[in-house]
Amino acid sequence: xxxxxxxxxxxxxxxxxxxxxxxxxxxxxxxxxxxxxxxxxxxxxxxxxxxxxxxxxxxxxxxxxxxxxxxxxxxxxxxxxxxxxxxxxxxxxxxxxxxxxxxxxxxxxxxxxxxxxxxxxxxxxxxxxxxxxxxxxxxxxxxxxxxxxxxxxxxxxxxxxxxxxxxxxxxxxxxxxxxxxxxxxxxxxxxxxxxxxxxxxxxxxxxxxxxxxxxxxxxxxxxxxxxxxx
Amino acid sequence: xxxxxxxxxxxxxxxxxxxxxxxxxxxxxxxxxxxxxxxxxxxxxxxxxxxxxxxxxxxxxxxxxxxxxxxxxxxxxxxxxxxxxxxxxxxxxxxxxxxxxxxxxxxxxxxxxxxxxxxxxxxxxxxxxxxxxxxxxxxxxxxxxxxxxxxxxxxxxxxxxxxxxxxxxxxxxxxxxxxxxxxxxxxxxxxxxxxxxxxxxxxxxxxxxxxxxxxxxxxxxxxxxxxxxxxxxxxxxxxxxxxxxxxxxxxxxxxxxxxxxxxxxxxxxxxxxxxxxxxxxxxxxxxxxxxxxxxxxxxxxxxxxxxxxxxxxxxxxxxxxxxxxxxxxxxxxxxxxxxxxxxxxxxxxxxxxxxxxxxxxxxxxxxxxxxxxxxxxxxxxxxxxxxxxxxxxxxxxxxxxxxxxxxxxxxxx
Numbered sequence: 001x002x003x004x005x006x007x008x009x010x011x012x013x014x015x016x017x018x019x020x021x022x023x024x025x026x027x028x029x030x031x032x033x034x035x036x037x038x039x040x041x042x043x044x045x046x047x048x049x050x051x052x053x054x055x056x057x058x059x060x061x062x063x064x065x066x067x068x069x070x071x072x073x074x075x076x077x078x079x080x081x082x083x084x085x086x087x088x089x090x091x092x093x094x095x096x097x098x099x100x101x102x103x104x105x106x107x108x109x110x111x112x113x114x115x116x117x118x119x120x121x122x123x124x125x126x127x128x129x130x131x132x133x134x135x136x137x138x139x140x141x142x143x144x145x146x147x148x149x150x151x152x153x154x155x156x157x158x159x160x161x162x163x164x165x166x167x168x169x170x171x172x173x174x175x176x177x178x179x180x181x182x183x184x185x186x187x188x189x190x191x192x193x194x195x196x197x198x199x200x201x202x203x204x205x206x207x208x209x210x211x212x213x214x215x216x217x218x219x220x221x222x223x224x225x226x227x228x229x230x
Numbered sequence: 231x232x233x234x235x236x237x238x239x240x241x242x243x244x245x246x247x248x249x250x251x252x253x254x255x256x257x258x259x260x261x262x263x264x265x266x267x268x269x270x271x272x273x274x275x276x277x278x279x280x281x282x283x284x285x286x287x288x289x290x291x292x293x294x295x296x297x298x299x300x301x302x303x304x305x306x307x308x309x310x311x312x313x314x315x316x317x318x319x320x321x322x323x324x325x326x327x328x329x330x331x332x333x334x335x336x337x338x339x340x341x342x343x344x345x346x347x348x349x350x351x352x353x354x355x356x357x358x359x360x361x362x363x364x365x366x367x368x369x370x371x372x373x374x375x376x377x378x379x380x381x382x383x384x385x386x387x388x389x390x391x392x393x394x395x396x397x398x399x400x401x402x403x404x405x406x407x408x409x410x411x412x413x414x415x416x417x418x419x420x421x422x423x424x425x426x427x428x429x430x431x432x433x434x435x436x437x438x439x440x441x442x443x444x445x446x447x448x449x450x451x452x453x454x455x456x457x458x459x460x461x462x463x464x465x466x467x468x469x470x471x472x473x474x475x476x477x478x479x480x481x482x483x484x485x486x487x488x489x490x491x492x493x494x495x496x497x498x499x500x501x502x503x504x505x506x507x508x509x510x511x512x513x514x515x516x517x518x519x520x521x522x523x524x525x526x527x528x529x530x531x532x533x534x535x536x537x538x539x540x541x542x543x544x545x546x547x548x549x550x551x552x553x554x555x556x557x558x559x560x561x562x563x564x565x566x567x568x569x570x571x572x573x574x575x576x577x578x579x580x581x582x583x584x585x586x587x588x589x590x591x592x593x594x595x596x597x598x599x600x601x602x603x604x605x606x607x608x609x610x611x612x613x614x615x616x617x618x619x620x621x622x623x624x625x626x627x628x629x630x631x632x633x634x635x636x637x638x639x640x641x642x643x
Contacts, residue, residue: 058538059635078633079542086540099532101244111539113234158539 003070005166005198006032006055011064013050013221024050025061025221032214034165035196037189039209042218048202049170051218055200056089056168057081069165086114090159092169097155098143104130104150105139108158115162129157132187134180148175156184160191167191169201173208185211238545242553245525253557256521260561260614261568263514267610268569271503272600273580278499279601280427282463285489287365288431289334289353291457293470294488295319296481300454301488306337306409309452310480319476323458327469331458332359335443339406341386341436343394350390350436352404354443357381363459365426366437373398373422381439383421387432391423398423404436408448416446427596503606507613514614515621522554522625530632537634547630554622562611569607573600 013025025047032038040048053059054066057073066074069088073081085091090111098107105126112122130139133153143151152175159167167188173181189211191197201208209215217225246253286292297308313320313333323331335354340347357376361367367375370385384402386394396402398420405415418438426432444451456477460469466484474482486493526533533546579597 053635056538059633078537079544082537082540082542084540085538086542089540091538093535093538097535099241099535101241101248106240110237113237114540114545116234 004031005034007067009065012062014062023221037192037199037213039212039215040202046218047221052168088165090164090167092155092159092172094171094174100143103140103142104154107154111162129161133157166198173205238549238552242549257561259517261564263510264565265568266510271606272602275601276599285492286485289364290485290488292460292463292466293458293473293484295456295477298481312451322476329459330363332356332363333453334455336454337406339404342403343396345395353437354440356440369424369426370422371425379439380441384418385422385437388423388425389429389432414447519621526625526629533629533632534634543630547626550626550629558618
């Protein structure tokens, strides 16, 4: 049996706002199996974003341990975390997803370029994935020339093109119409089913939740519900 | 991890043109800064070079040999034996290390025309040997240069001619002391008139054939001074040491030792140029650091995104430095072009007669010729480039040290 993709053990995160200490996460214990398709839901301020930040190595916990890909990321240096994100984690943000000076194809190729994939191969992969997400013919457009939904699809294409072991996504369907959202979720689910990519998605979207194998609800920095789904 | 150089250059280049106005202002500042360095240095160097040329051409040469005590008391008794009596010196002066040399007789004298009497220095020269060594041969603008060592004419300066209220071709009388302290005088016809940039040279010297002067002064074959030119006025130590060794007891001095004021001026000019470079660079670096800091600040979210996607901090640092390097290189190119375009029209000189008259004593002429030295241009470029990159290190470091979540927080929410 594969080791879990993510293990959080008694993870705390406290933000200091002046003299006030805000507990964004309080003793979160969570294990996400490899190949999991997990949705985090909960009201604003419940700690979804903070938990995604912690798992992605974008922020450090105030206490507790986080293990991703069998590595204790709470002890890693910035450069080691960057290396981990590059090779193991794909990100889809809610907004400001793309590098404005690169066109759609270059944005998709960006991670592969950092990974050292040969130019011809990454070009072909980028063109294929952009066609899959319905952006054929828009490869040379810069983010400013794309709609919000199109930008989001480029971001998703970038996140999945190099087939990372773990994809973290925050409201990936927020700017998409229902048909595109459906198609996108289907692609994610296919990737999850066929390649075993683990997904952790923060969302309010019922559609996204319907695709989840596991639904975790957060409230005030704590896990209040953890439901397995079909 | 291999650094994706091409990608970093691509992003840096495109980032540079995201804010056209700011980049153009910075490029203009770099170009004008470099232009200021090169242009002002060219003028200052030109001024110094003219002062040096003037000092060297006005009879001093690169190295001079005199009898002991002559410089303190330039009388006719203090003479050197001719070069032909010193085989070691003759051999050295005829070697490739010396481009020109000549013997001279110099005595204080009085020149008298029909109208006036003035004090001058009478210089007996070998016209052939002197050609190429000092200004005389190239400065005769009226009449003829001296034909030989026994030419019976004299050359006088234009200003002296005016003061004596006489003309080329007319007679004058020169009077001095012979070795026995008797008055030695002789009538000459003015064979030529020389013009120089310095009035003081025109009024101070009268030139005649060396044998003619010897005959007038009833002296033997001794000489007052031997002047020589080496290949480079800046590197004379070895040559001067060898001349000193060959000349024995004689007093051997380089032009800088003969003209300590000029030596000081050279040091001061180098200092002024360095201070000038520093002032321009400090002003420039503030602009550069500010521009890059602004660019980094504006791109906080983007830098966070790059980090989130796995770009290592070192690559972010390199990306900002490459952006700075591109800006510096374009600015330097424009600055060099601007320098060339502005120096080209004044390569024949700028008329500064309005201010140079007061500085004539320092060897400044009325026309200032800019002197563009490749070493100065390279130094200015190197200073802007190297220190520019150094100044960019701080903004680049700031960018690379950003905690991803601080930037990403804005993206998530």
